[in-house]
Amino acid sequence: MSDKPVPCDLMRPSDSPPVDTAIKASDQPIFSVLSSGGVKMKEARVLAGLDCTGGDGGSALTTDSESGIFSGECELCEDHEAELDWFCDTEQKLVCSHCATVGPCRAHALIPLSARVSSLRNHLVDVCEKIQLQALRVERFIQHTLTDKEQKLQAAASRAREQVLSRVSAAREALEEEEQRLLEAVQREEERVEQCLLTQQVHWKQALTSLNQTRAGLVHTLTHTPDTQLAISAQDISERVEGAEGVGEPCDTEQLEMKSSCSDSAMLTALWATAVLLGPNADRTSSFQFDARTVSPLLSLSEDLFTLTFTNRKSREPCPYDPARFDSWPNALGSRPLSSGTHRWVLDVGQSAAFKVGVCHATLERKGSGDEARLGHNLRSWVLSNYDGEYSFWHGGRKVPLHVVRRPRRVGVLLDWPTQTLLFYEPESNVVLYSLTDSFSAPLLPACAVTDRSITIVH
Incomplete structure (x- = not known):
């Protein structure tokens, strides 16, 4: 007998149907295809032991139906010239019964070739069926879902x-x-x-x-x-x-004199504010810090100069005298004067129940407890005030009550110098809380006051 393995005859019999008519996955299930081709699958049998008593040390030969769909001569073992009718799962190769019983694979995990082939064929059948079903789902998805989506999109x-x-x-x-x-x-x-x-x-x-x-x-x-x-x-x-x-x-x-109120318009102001707050430059906020020289002894300033906190009497520390410092009211001013362009900034007022935010002239009085140094109670300051949930606008000692639907956690200030417009808004919803047009004859500074908890400049 030749040492060379004998190739199996995998040629299609002359009387079998053509491949393209025998197997067409898109038309029918794979089991039907295989049955229509004259082939009947047989469930793989699991063998519990090895038969070592057979002649020549071999096992029973597999039939055509046990070995698979195609029949023909099989390869022989090069060492024993016996039929390769076992599969060594350990080394992932075909072996003969001699290799399986007395040879190098006797201690390995062995599977009869027919069972191995049957299991693989069954697995391939399952895979082909799954692929076929997936292809059908893809086809339906293309024909129905995507078409419907396209129509709905239009x-x-x-x-x-x-x-x-x-x-x-x-x-x-x-x-x-x-x-x-x-x-x-x-x-x-x-x-x-x-x-x-x-x-x-x-x-x-x-x-x-x-x-x-x-x-x-x-x-x-x-x-x-x-x-x-x-x-x-x-x-x-x-x-x-x-x-x-x-x-x-x-x-x-x-x-x-021409009355400036003739050009006042709530609609126009709202549209202008919307354009500024939601337009292409909406994210551009003016950055500034609190000027430490102006901070009242009633307040403490964070190291980054962004947060003002109201302090109780016991924790207050004496501050060096400075002509720029407020000595009686809990006020603090921004570090940069504004006299041109459009500026907006946001302050986090958190849970503070008493604060003021706005602008004032740099010439605002700093000393004493009179109205000249009190934000909103003189002609040099314009502020939005909250006292225990009651919101109002103050200027020149005059109070304008505001109807605020939801208590804001943040308050935004918008100053447009060319139009001399000052506007207060709620940043989350961009709702305008109050707006006015006035004559700002001198540069303005951001101004704040707090008598409960703290407020912070947001960047």
Whole structure:
């Protein structure tokens, strides 16, 4: 017998159907395919022991149905020239019965070849069925789910476009109407002031003419009237003087100034604030620290200069005298003056039940317990105040109560110097708490006061 292994004949019999018609995974299950090809799978049998008494040390030969789908001559062991009818699971190779009983593989884990082949074929059948089912699921997913998703996507995109166009159109229409209303209000105010100016000009020109005439007449009387006639002209002179005095003194009035309220618009302010707070530069906040020189002895300042904490009497430490320090009110100012551009900053007020945030002139009084050094109680400071849940805006000692739906954990301040606008808002929702337009004649400093817990500049 030759030492070379005898190859198995794997050629398809001439009477068997073509491969492309015998196996078509997308049309039918794999078991049906195998059955239609004239092959019947047989469940693998598990053998509990080895038969070592057979002739030539070999085991019973496997039948075609036990060995697998294809039949033919099998390879022989090179050492014993016996049929390779066992599988060594330890070394993952085929061996003969001699190798399995007395050879090098006698102590290894051995499996009959028929059982090994049957198990692998069954595994392949399971794998092919799973792949077939997965392919069907993929096909259904493509045909149904993705198609439905595409249709829903187009419908959703169309609705979104319509919504955007509708909302922008409504906003544009409302803004155009507001623009027209405000321009008309400005025009009316301009015409009113112009009419006042014209009236004043006519009045005072007539008064000026009258005064000049009266003066000229009195000068003529003084220089050309004989003494005897002048002595009896006292009544006439008195009437002329009284008429001149009746002209009165010219004075500037509010009627000659254009009212800034004519251009005030809650809608326009809200849109402007939305553009600033939610626009492309929304994340740009102005960074500053508290100026340690200004911090009141009633407060303590963190090492990073961002947090102010109200201190009780026992823990207060004496502070060196500084003309910039507040000595009576629990105030502190920012380190950088603001006199141009747009600036916004956020303060974490946490659970503090008593605080003030806003801006003030650098010339604000620092000493004493009077209103001149108290934030919001003078004309040099503008602050939003919270006292035990009661929110209000203070300026010049006047209080404007605010309706706050939800107690904010953070308060934002927006200062737009070109439009002289100061705005307070709630950063999480960008809800405007209060806004105003004023004339800031001097640079402003961020200003804070706290008498409960602490507040922190957020970066």
